[in-house]
Amino acid sequence: MNLLSLALVFWGFAAIAAGMERHARDIFAASPSSMRSPRVRRLRLLAGYLLLALALPPAIAAHGLSIGVSVWFGFLALASTALALILSWRPRILRRVLR
């Protein structure tokens, strides 16, 4: 449950990053430009926020309501930090988790 929640959070943040213009440029540098169109990016943002929300129930299932919400915030921090580092050095590996 912990891993599921963390994976969803990471996936969600990756989608949000791919929905932002600058990061979309980095991630899909070698892909056709349709991967970076505003419509696709907006969809990714939406999907990203949805995934973040979907990560909350598994965390609560694993830890109970109060601790689960705290753990979810912790996962948000952990996943976003990891993502920021990946975006700085190896943005393209994110293509594998994003379609």
Place this chain on the structure above:
Amino acid sequence: MTTFDQARPLRQSMSWLHTWSGLTLGWLLFAVYVTGTLSYFRNEITFWMQPELHRAQVVAPERIAYDRALALLAREAPDAQQWTITLPGARNPTLGLSWQSPPAENRQPGAARERPANREGARGEEGARENRGRDRGAATRERPGADGEGARRENRERVQAATRERPSADGEESAIDDVEPLEATRQAEANPPQRQAGPQRQQQGGGGHRGPRLVLDPASGETLEGRATAGGNFLYRFHFELYGMDRIWGRWIVGIATMFMFVALVSGVIVHRRIFKDFFTFRPGKGKRSWLDGHNASSVLSLPFHLIITFSGLVLFGHMMMPTAFQSAYQGNFLAYREAMRARMPQSETPRPSGERAPLTDLAALVAAAQQTWGGKPVGSIAITLPGDRNAVVELRQMGFPSLTNGRNVPALRFNGVTGERLATPALPEPGAVQAIGSALNLLHRGFFATPVPRWLLFLSGVGGSLMIASGLLVWSVARARKTSGAARAPWGHRLVEVLNIASIAGLMVAIAVHFWANRLIPADWPARADWEIRAFFIAWAVTFVHAIARRPKAAWVEQLACAGGLSALLPLINAATGGLALPGSIGRGLGLLAGFDLCALAIGAGLLFAAYKVRRHAPPARFAASGDPATEPGAPLREAAEEAA
């Protein structure tokens, strides 16, 4: 620099506020953050610092040597009102025994004075210095005579002192009282709360679980005697009351620093223009830009943690810093206030002694039954009231706190101590809204969780916060080094900040590593060794200040980072070389807490060494190279390295 009273737009004035509130107390806040972050693992640190305990074997709860433990309790405390057995768990593999002491007239004269049970009560006559000693180990206070009885008692004192903080719910409970106002204990002694109403319990002073203590190997039942050390408690106490001064003063200083932190956080959010646009942005290798990115990222990405930890820190100091509300509502009666703030467990009926002896029921069976009832959640402690009597009652408490909102209340089961029959157990109380919020802030700050995942997340966020403060301090230096790089010499203020940065960031890392080395290099039977471990910490830290003044900045950074990195990375080796359980052994035997310490030391050491390497290789950009200060940019590497270490 602009003057304070000049009219400016909001963001600019907030920027001024952020810069200066962050800088003035940043060095102290860094130390508070680092030692506080390590305190999430203070049980693990304490265990590492007592290699004598590393022999403890990991066993399933049904195979614990309960018979040996009970035999020992019957020998040591036949007349006790209550025995408590703390079961081994993920955060401490040993078995702890403690008991509510018999009435004082049965004890040897002088014993009461030395008993850690009176640790708070001793404050009045022994003064502040002596009271800090209570955490460094009772052995450092007074050494009883060399006769057999004295030495025996002293040994026990050492064990008690060393293992006072236990990972169980009970251990946490005694820890909770640590941050409460000092006068509370005096009040507690003057009118003990309901739970400790019995004549025997009054002997214990304010706390319920501060009696004598023994540590056993759970498999063999053999007694283990750890060396005298403050363990992780030194770093823990340092993070909220510093050291070497009156504790109230220390708490006020940290409290004021915490307020500055809060101001810096709020103003920082206002100053940050592109909080969402730059959410994931980190551009390495670009000098000041990178430092600012790093500062922003480490702040923004764990912002909920920073806000909560700072705010709850203030709330923990609340009755000290804003006493008016509780003074007027409770007439200064801290105990009444505390009772109101907590959702209390309903009182169970206290059994009355029958006077008839009867053997105790099988504890392993009760533990198994409790675990089954709780869906596999482990048992934290077993309290046996009226041991040996026909009316004995056994209460099993769950390990750790299952919820943030219900204070220190833990699910418990009560059994008849002779027949093993299940007795009615009061249900957990429903906390009120204020109680729930207070409890959540309290428990979140302290990371009291039953499972490791939330604690690790807090730890990692704490590392992020330490990086936030360190990078913020460096941004100040880096930005100004650029502006003044034309000057022949940096202004003295910049030099001061530089020195303080080096010694309070790299130097603190050196001091912490030296503290752990001292733990192993000072002989286990050295007088006042627990004090010397702490002195080693401060001596090393002082040396790094002198070093930072004496050396050129770049050399000072490199040497201190390398020194800290080397010392940290070698900790697993010195652990193995001085009687501790080596890394392969701790992994093989499933002692995750020990392996975790060694692996973290390795990772942090590697990170610091990497940082030293990057700073050493760093060449200032060409346009600055010609002029003065070579440490214009001690380097993004520090951050990267530390992140890697995390």
